[in-house]
Amino acid sequence: MELHHLTATAAKELFVKRELSPVELLDAVVARTDKVGEAVNALTEQMLDEAYESAREAESRYAGSGPAPRALEGVPLLLKEEQAIAGRTLENGSFLMKGQVSPYTHPVVERVQAAGAVVHGRTTTPEFSIMTVTHSEMWGVTRSPFNLDATSGGSSGGAGAALGAGLTMLATGSDIGGSIRIPAAQCGVVGFKPPAGRVPGLPPFNYDAYCSDGPLGRSVADVALLQDVLAGPHFMDPASLRPAYRLPERLGDVAGMRVAVCVNLGDYPVDDTIAANTRAAADALRAVGVTVDEVELPWTRAQVLEVAWAHMSLAMGSFVNTLPPEALEVLNPYTREFIENAKVPRDYTTGLYGEVEFYLPLSGILQQYDALLAPTVGAAMIAADTPSIDTPIPVNGEDFGMYDVMLTMPFNINGRCPVLNVPSGIGPAGVPSGVQIVGRTFDDATVFHLGAALERSLGLTTADDWWPSL
Amino acid sequence: MAVAVTDLHHLSATEARALFAARDLSPVELLDAVVTRIEKVNADVNALTEQLIDEAYESAREAERRYAGAGLAPRPLEGLPLVLKEEQPIAGRTLEEGSLVEQGTVADVTHPVVERVYDAGAVVHARSTTPEFSCAPFTHSRLWGVTRNPWNLDATPGGSSGGAGAVLAAGMTTLATGSDIGGSIRIPASFCGVVGFKPPFGRVPGLAPFNQDTYCADGPMGRTVADVALLQNVLAGPHPADQASLRPAYRLPRLLGTDVADLRVALCVNLGDYPVDPAVEANTRAAADALRQAGVVVDEVTLPWRREQLVATAWAHFGAVMGPFIDEVVGPHADQVMPYTREFAEAGRTAGPYVDGLVSETELYRPLGEILERYDALLCPTIGAQSIPADAAGRETPIPVGDATYPWADVILTLPFNVIGRVPVLSVPSGLSPDGVPTGVQLVGRTYDDATVFHLGAALERTLDLASGDDWWPSP
Numbered sequence: 001m002e003l004h005h006l007t008a009t010a011a012k013e014l015f016v017k018r019e020l021s022p023v024e025l026l027d028a029v030v031a032r033t034d035k036v037g038e039a040v041n042a043l044t045e046q047m048l049d050e051a052y053e054s055a056r057e058a059e060s061r062y063a064g065s066g067p068a069p070r071a072l073e074g075v076p077l078l079l080k081e082e083q084a085i086a087g088r089t090l091e092n093g094s095f096l097m098k099g100q101v102s103p104y105t106h107p108v109v110e111r112v113q114a115a116g117a118v119v120h121g122r123t124t125t126p127e128f129s130i131m132t133v134t135h136s137e138m139w140g141v142t143r144s145p146f147n148l149d150a151t152s153g154g155s156s157g158g159a160g161a162a163l164g165a166g167l168t169m170l171a172t173g174s175d176i177g178g179s180i181r182i183p184a185a186q187c188g189v190v191g192f193k194p195p196a197g198r199v200p201g202l203p204p205f206n207y208d209a210y211c212s213d214g215p216l217g218r219s220v221a222d223v224a225l226l227q228d229v230l231a232g233p234h235f236m237d238p239a240s241l242r243p244a245y246r247l248p249e250r251l252g253d254v255a256g257m258r259v260a261v262c263v264n265l266g267d268y269p270v271d272d273t274i275a276a277n278t279r280a281a282a283d284a285l286r287a288v289g290v291t292v293d294e295v296e297l298p299w300t301r302a303q304v305l306e307v308a309w310a311h312m313s314l315a316m317g318s319f320v321n322t323l324p325p326e327a328l329e330v331l332n333p334y335t336r337e338f339i340e341n342a343k344v345p346r347d348y349t350t351g352l353y354g355e356v357e358f359y360l361p362l363s364g365i366l367q368q369y370d371a372l373l374a375p376t377v378g379a380a381m382i383a384a385d386t387p388s389i390d391t392p393i394p395v396n397g398e399d400f401g402m403y404d405v406m407l408t409m410p411f412n413i414n415g416r417c418p419v420l421n422v423p424s425g426i427g428p429a430g431v432p433s434g435v436q437i438v439g440r441t442f443d444d445a446t447v448f449h450l451g452a453a454l455e456r457s458l459g460l461t462t463a464d465d466w467w468p469s470l
Numbered sequence: 471m472a473v474a475v476t477d478l479h480h481l482s483a484t485e486a487r488a489l490f491a492a493r494d495l496s497p498v499e500l501l502d503a504v505v506t507r508i509e510k511v512n513a514d515v516n517a518l519t520e521q522l523i524d525e526a527y528e529s530a531r532e533a534e535r536r537y538a539g540a541g542l543a544p545r546p547l548e549g550l551p552l553v554l555k556e557e558q559p560i561a562g563r564t565l566e567e568g569s570l571v572e573q574g575t576v577a578d579v580t581h582p583v584v585e586r587v588y589d590a591g592a593v594v595h596a597r598s599t600t601p602e603f604s605c606a607p608f609t610h611s612r613l614w615g616v617t618r619n620p621w622n623l624d625a626t627p628g629g630s631s632g633g634a635g636a637v638l639a640a641g642m643t644t645l646a647t648g649s650d651i652g653g654s655i656r657i658p659a660s661f662c663g664v665v666g667f668k669p670p671f672g673r674v675p676g677l678a679p680f681n682q683d684t685y686c687a688d689g690p691m692g693r694t695v696a697d698v699a700l701l702q703n704v705l706a707g708p709h710p711a712d713q714a715s716l717r718p719a720y721r722l723p724r725l726l727g728t729d730v731a732d733l734r735v736a737l738c739v740n741l742g743d744y745p746v747d748p749a750v751e752a753n754t755r756a757a758a759d760a761l762r763q764a765g766v767v768v769d770e771v772t773l774p775w776r777r778e779q780l781v782a783t784a785w786a787h788f789g790a791v792m793g794p795f796i797d798e799v800v801g802p803h804a805d806q807v808m809p810y811t812r813e814f815a816e817a818g819r820t821a822g823p824y825v826d827g828l829v830s831e832t833e834l835y836r837p838l839g840e841i842l843e844r845y846d847a848l849l850c851p852t853i854g855a856q857s858i859p860a861d862a863a864g865r866e867t868p869i870p871v872g873d874a875t876y877p878w879a880d881v882i883l884t885l886p887f888n889v890i891g892r893v894p895v896l897s898v899p900s901g902l903s904p905d906g907v908p909t910g911v912q913l914v915g916r917t918y919d920d921a922t923v924f925h926l927g928a929a930l931e932r933t934l935d936l937a938s939g940d941d942w943w944p945s946p
């Protein structure tokens with residue numbers, strides 16, 4: 001394994017044994033970024049001076065001078081640009097915000113820095129993080145390192161691409177409709193959407209039960225490491241849950257667990273190869289002693305959109321109404337499309353009733369099973385520059401829209417469920433596929449146990465040849 | 471055990487359970503006592519919408535058998551008389567919410583709180599009055615009339631869980647359920663000299679759309695802190711129909727208030743700019759002194775809150791969920807509803823944008839969050855006024871505080887902790903006012919830290935020692 005594709009957990013062990021220095025590892029990811037960064041286009045900026053300063057500080061801590069090493073000491077990490085840093089630009093991929101400097105810092109950024117991570121850059125998103133592919137007129141097209149014609153997914157697309165390509169060790173993301181899980185799936189990495197309230201945020205999104213900031217990494221253990229840094233109450237966010245939730249140190253304890261598998265979540269189109277990879281993941285869990293049964297859900301895509309838009313319109317609609325008409329002209333077409341959708345008047349309260357209706361069948365399943373297993377994305381290949389949610393995406397020879405092929409939104413509606421995306425294989429286009437492990441509300445540990453067991457049992461990402469050389 | 475209260479109907483739930491277990495008292499006897507008490511005083515107090523006597527005696531006899539060792543083991547609320555807030559629906563029974571518009575409506579669902587209370591073996595024997603749609607801090611409706619405070623029949627027991635507060639004070643039951651979206655558990659607890667707990671959002675499961683409403687929580691009321699903890703432990707925990715209900719189930723410690731010597735409490739009498747009557751302030755400071763006596767460090771702090779911002783923030787919220795809920799009903803029936811209901815619907819329609827409210831909620835939390843980084847809890851009055859007239863009807867009713875008068879919204883200090891809905895708040899009696907109506911204090915904990923407010927509440931109750939004498943409870 002080349003240094004730049006090391007896991008954070010392995011790197012930490014080497015740091016402790018003094019077989020590797022945080023400065024050497026930073027050198028490796030910076031060299032890798034010089035080599036392949038342009039092809040994947042995952043970064044909005046590098047922060048090398050600060051990064052080398054942190055890496056040297058980490059080096060001295062591991063050498064025993066100064067305070068003890070912290071949880072992420074010396075580990076290279078990239079932040080999603082959308083997570084604000086006081087005194088730095090916050091552009092959200094939009095000409096509407098070009099050159100704007102943030103007066104405040106996101107709690108996630110605070111925690112990552114306080115834990116000793118070597119923050120060395122920031123990652124691309126689509127404009128305002130409202131698309132599930134990552135391109136914008138401001139930042140260009142971000143690509144999957146596994147197939148440069150394919151999207152890295154979105155909205156944390158730069159984060160996923162950077163991890164797949166070996167440009168860093170850990171990355172932060174955020175997920176309001178799939179924005180951590182989709183890039184994790186498209187880039188062959190692991191991503192966790194925490195339950196609402198687990199990780200502190202900024203208003204108004206800290207109150208949005210659909211929305212969560214969370215970790216991405218190249219292994220389940222790495223994602224757990226970062227998640228334990230992110231979670232816990234913050235004195236500026238009343239919605240952040242107390243006490244701080246800590247994942248178990250040893251992951252993969254799945255003896256006696258029961259998992260329900262549902263390939264189409266009711267009526268989502270799923271490519272045959274992705275369905276096969278999902279069933280292979282189910283078999284891999286069976287191989288380690290998990291009982292896996294196939295179940296059905298009565299959900300429809302139309303229902304998902306109806307409930308989700310009643311929610312999104314309230315938050316987005318009033319924001320959109322504050323924009324002057326001339327502002328709309330500088331927006332990307334997909335953003336204008338989103339705004340048109342958000343403008344349709346909908347009743348928020350009706351959506352709340354709809355959310356309960358929507359939760360009941362999943363809740364029924366999760367009373368009998370410890371978790372649900374489903375694909376993350378239904379299509380085998382989505383073009384990196386897909387311009388619109390209506391651009392046709394083929395699944396088994398039939399064309400579908402963007403929202404039809406993302407199986408993630410149901411678990412933003414059910415926002416208190418923890419969901420872990422774990423790679424399940426490679427599709428015919430050379431693009432990885434992922435599965436979602438969906439836990440009971442607020443039961444994070446179970447999905448990490450199952451994810452670690454699945455990762456080990458499938459043995460994909462632990463093999464040298466998994467990671468693309470580019 | 472020593473029973474400090476001679477009248478059975480004013481027994482605490484905790485004492486009653488001990489007597490049941492020792493077979494010194496039968497659940498049927500206790501039910502007889504509260505039913506007799508209802509016959510005697512409810513005509514004056516008017517706190518019940520209906521009694522459920524047949525089912526109650528059936529439950530009481532079942533409890534009697536269980537305590538006698540025949541059949542299954544007794545459950546946490548086995549044999550304890552309990553009154554449900556009418557607003558918590560029971561499938562197949564009326565759900566009228568104090569409104570002529572809803573008269574005769576029958577519920578097709580049962581509230582999770584009702585389920586849990588029954589499953590825990592409580593003897594549910596009646597349902598308690600509320601103002602129309604539970605949207606006022608006094609309990610007065612065209613459908614159910616005026617509910618009165620057993621301590622002073624001219625005064626309101628508060629609202630919206632006003633029937634619940636009144637039945638506890640008058641000894642018409644042993645435990646009661648309430649719900650709180652602006653103070654509706656804490657206000658009646660304060661005015662009726664009982665204890666009420668507003669759980670943090672998500673702790674107790676609810677029904678749509680209010681289960682996702684961060685201002686709103688169902689919760690327990692009782693005559694002692696221990697009783698309220700007993701009921702709270704039955705109500706809390708994840709429910710399969712409510713994804714917002716927190717997992718794992720939170721359990722309060724069994725022993726409360728034994729070790730508060732290391733705790734630090736911040737005292738803020740006016741929360742920034744609420745008017746507080748001198749008598750209420752004196753009782754609040756007496757509560758602070760009682761905590762100091764128990765070994766707690768109490769410091770006075772200031773908050774920069776303004777009523778104007780709190781109210782604007784709350785309406786941006788109510789305008790999205792509860793406002794439309796009421797507006798839909800009121801719309802075609804404006805002539806049949808109470809003035810306060812029309813006022814609520816109107817304020818909801820003219821509220822600011824929902825998202826502005828969310829941003830403002832975070833701004834309002836910050837100074838409290840900073841205080842609670844340094845202190846384990848905040849102490850403040852529950853209500854600024856000595857009393858509110860029982861027949862108040864809307865914002866036109868003047869409420870005296872000291873030498874001035876205010877509309878009702880200015881005299882309740884509860885709303886800030888619905889805006890900041892994740893803090894647990896316990897209202898505990900702090901004394902009596904010259905109006906002959908009790909006063910209460912709120913113990914406000916860190917987000918989701920329920921145990922600390924119960925520890926402090928139990929210590930305060932023990933040190934102030936108001937209710938242990940026979941002369942505390944009123945005899946209307």
